[in-house]
Amino acid sequence: MPRRNPSRARAGAGRRPQRHKDVLHGAGGHRADAFRCVHCRLEVSLTAPGTVHRNHCPHCLTSRHVDRRVPGDRASDCRGRMEPLALSTRPDGEWMIVHRCLSCGELGVNRIAGDDNALALVRMALRPLRDTTRAGRTLMAL
């Protein structure tokens, strides 16, 4: 695929910095720096290695639908459970999880954190390869 700006595509040199986070998760108090996963009920601390925008459980990768258009705006009143749907890759090779809200169907993308469950991530990456008929058809097309 042609790249319009090869210097920018290389190693993410011109990528905009991560958005500054100015919203708190809770109202303060003893739960201000933690949340409980809506799927596996794991108590998760908000401080994560590798990202300042932790939005999913590191064990089961499930998230919750709280943001509307801008990540971190907390403007959605859906509050549905978001299941991990797919893995996407940035041009520099970083993995992103695509979530889909189970109650309204909205999609969201979040970077993986350093303590995310590696087995769950690899299982999701291998999901398209489970059915080998399509891979075989692709080989025949070569």
Place this chain on the structure above:
Amino acid sequence: MSDNPHNILQIDTFTCAWCGLTVTTAAADGARREHCPSCLHSRHVTDHVAGGRSRCEGRMTPIAIAVLRTGDWQVVHRCVRCDELTAGPVQPDDNQLILMRMAVRPLAQPPFPLEALGSL
């Protein structure tokens, strides 16, 4: 769509925003296409957050392959202008090479050594 599908003057087409291919809106099985079968790019016409038609009209690049519980594949698109996401079903005549390349793309650059999982 016209009432008479055999009327060649009224076949619905659109031009791909990325590769310029002229594509019929209806796929071979009659389903409505929402991305180009050659490069899988789409156009942002539906506003999924607020509902209704979007005024963005930006190009949407394919970013991921999602596999449903039924085994069907879906392409996840992201709008290059406003970062909105959509997911649409894969059509049988879509470019299999690009689909497969996107599906195995995460495994090409794993964030951790995959050999560590062999001991599990």
